[in-house]
Amino acid sequence: MKAKTLLKIGASIAASALAIAYLTHNSSDINAATVMVVRSDGRSGGTGVIVNSSFKESSILTNGHVCEVVKNGGLVITTEEKKYQVISYKQSLTHDLCLIKVNANLHAAAKLASNSPTMFEAATISGHPSLLPNVRTTGHFSAGRIIQVMTGFRDCTPEDAKNPNPGVQFMCGLFGKLPVVKSYDTTVVTATIMPGSSGSGVYNSNDELSGLVFAGSGGIGYAFIVPYEYVAYFLTEEVKTLETKTPSYVLSLDDLFSKQTKEDETNLKIKKACATPVNQDQEEVCNIINRSLM
Numbered sequence: 001m002k003a004k005t006l007l008k009i010g011a012s013i014a015a016s017a018l019a020i021a022y023l024t025h026n027s028s029d030i031n032a033a034t035v036m037v038v039r040s041d042g043r044s045g046g047t048g049v050i051v052n053s054s055f056k057e058s059s060i061l062t063n064g065h066v067c068e069v070v071k072n073g074g075l076v077i078t079t080e081e082k083k084y085q086v087i088s089y090k091q092s093l094t095h096d097l098c099l100i101k102v103n104a105n106l107h108a109a110a111k112l113a114s115n116s117p118t119m120f121e122a123a124t125i126s127g128h129p130s131l132l133p134n135v136r137t138t139g140h141f142s143a144g145r146i147i148q149v150m151t152g153f154r155d156c157t158p159e160d161a162k163n164p165n166p167g168v169q170f171m172c173g174l175f176g177k178l179p180v181v182k183s184y185d186t187t188v189v190t191a192t193i194m195p196g197s198s199g200s201g202v203y204n205s206n207d208e209l210s211g212l213v214f215a216g217s218g219g220i221g222y223a224f225i226v227p228y229e230y231v232a233y234f235l236t237e238e239v240k241t242l243e244t245k246t247p248s249y250v251l252s253l254d255d256l257f258s259k260q261t262k263e264d265e266t267n268l269k270i271k272k273a274c275a276t277p278v279n280q281d282q283e284e285v286c287n288i289i290n291r292s293l294m
Helices: 001-013 017-023 063-068 166-175 228-236 251-276 281-288
Strands: 034-039 045-053 058-062 075-077 083-091 100-104 122-127 135-155 177-193 202-205 209-215 221-226
Touching: 034 058, 034 063, 045 063, 045 209, 063 075, 063 100, 063 166, 075 100, 122 209, 122 251, 135 209, 135 221, 166 177, 177 251, 202 251, 209 228
Parallel strands: none
Antiparallel strands: 034 045, 034 075, 045 058, 058 100, 075 083, 083 100, 122 135, 122 202, 135 177, 177 221, 202 209, 209 221
16 A cells, blocks of 8 residues: 555544544454354355444444345344344445444444554454354464455456466466456464455454454465554545445345356366466466455
């Protein structure tokens, strides 16, 4: 991120102390604040963190790519296995973040930290990997870095077919698709995650929300998280200016299952091909694919 943007974010956070205080007035019970965010049929999804609960509605922080899962209809499932329909969501333009709302009082909320975590400070990740019951892992906050992450696939174009890059030829020739790649600022956390950990809250040594899981190695490994500065800026400033989107609830459960099955089949074929890349160009493409959104 450019220096001017970082300064703007820092100034906005400083000017929003009251907003952070509002977000932190609820109990900071990590388990109670951790929820599943899934499609209407419950077949896929990720994790979310309750950041505010009131008499009429509650807000859940998760990843932007998790919100893509519920844009045709979704549910929030609490640790007590109570289910609530997603009524709206707002996706960040600065990082992989999204704020979901439900028409219910979820009676819990994570406490947002007032400062970014320090290097080697203890970290706890709370989530629902593989949509399992709540799982907590521990480690520490490490250094920041910029990573490239695959956010999806797009169909190859006639122009791509003419591209001499072996990596492009590898993907377009075998699958007719190319990975869509985006660069993100991130902080590395040594607590382990796995697919389904997307949207898991990352807490500091005082059990305060200090980041959000969004990417990993594709299996069990260390976490790449949305840094604290982005989370605080999103919750206190950016969310005020974002468009409110409403799930369409148009696709039937059969349509959703068919769509997911086709995506899973494509992903499986690409994963198999990437198991034994034949040259450096293919290996570079596969390294990005394997560093996937979780």
